[in-house]
Amino acid sequence: MKKLIVSSGNQHKIKEIKDILKELPIEVISKNEIGFEEFEVIEDGETLKENAIKKAVELSKKVSGLVVADDTGLFVDALNGEPGVYSSRYAGENVTYEDNNNKLLKELLSVPDSKRTAKFVTVMALAQQGKVVQTIKGECNGKIAMQRFGEAGFGYDPLFIVDEYNKTFAELGDEIKNEISHRANALKKLREELEVLLEEI
Numbered sequence: 001m002k003k004l005i006v007s008s009g010n011q012h013k014i015k016e017i018k019d020i021l022k023e024l025p026i027e028v029i030s031k032n033e034i035g036f037e038e039f040e041v042i043e044d045g046e047t048l049k050e051n052a053i054k055k056a057v058e059l060s061k062k063v064s065g066l067v068v069a070d071d072t073g074l075f076v077d078a079l080n081g082e083p084g085v086y087s088s089r090y091a092g093e094n095v096t097y098e099d100n101n102n103k104l105l106k107e108l109l110s111v112p113d114s115k116r117t118a119k120f121v122t123v124m125a126l127a128q129q130g131k132v133v134q135t136i137k138g139e140c141n142g143k144i145a146m147q148r149f150g151e152a153g154f155g156y157d158p159l160f161i162v163d164e165y166n167k168t169f170a171e172l173g174d175e176i177k178n179e180i181s182h183r184a185n186a187l188k189k190l191r192e193e194l195e196v197l198l199e200e201i
């Protein structure tokens with residue numbers, strides 16, 4: 001079976017990508033599963049696209065086959081798009097999801113429900129032999145809750161209320177999240193491309 005290598009060490013992201021692509025006749029494997037636990041890139045790009053490309057291209061120089069990388073940010077309107085590309089280190093370097101969620105709630109303390117609109121944006125990059133093959137963007141609209149709701153998912157999921165359901169991703173659970181999320185929307189667009197590319201390899 002053809003392989004798609006995910007350039008990420010984030011087990012939540014890897015699981016989501018595997019679930020979303022489970023219908024395709026490809027084996028989705030993470031960098032750790034092929035012995036690249038130590039491989040890391042510094043995510044110093046100014047955009048999600050730059051970071052996604054860097055993660056995919058750098059790993060594709062070291063492995064054979066097609067590599068995919070995802071860079072995701074939460075863009076909050078009342079915070080002029082913050083935390084955006086800095087979502088993973090919003091509360092500082094080496095912080096937990098909990099720290100980032102606390103900081104977000106604090107920044108939005110005086111912002112009313114109607115002004116807490118936000119979106120998740122994912123940019124996915126595909127690369128092979130050190131070159132970018134394709135980049136694609138997926139989005140999901142919602143708003144930031146006043147407090148955490150739900151236990152599922154990861155990162156900002158307990159605070160992100162999805163417009164379509166009026167519930168947080170953490171309340172909705174993996175199955176629904178993987179149908180409608182920013183990551184799912186990006187991967188849906190990539191599906192056709194992936195099928196063609198994997199045929200060609």
Ligand code: IMP
Pocket residue numbers: 010043070071072073074087088089097100153154155156157169181183
């Ligand atoms: P990354 O730089 O793409 O790994 O992600 C940036 C940060 O965004 C992560 O540390 C997570 O906190 C958050 N994040 C990414 N994807 C999701 C998601 O699907 N749900 C909630 N938070 C996410």
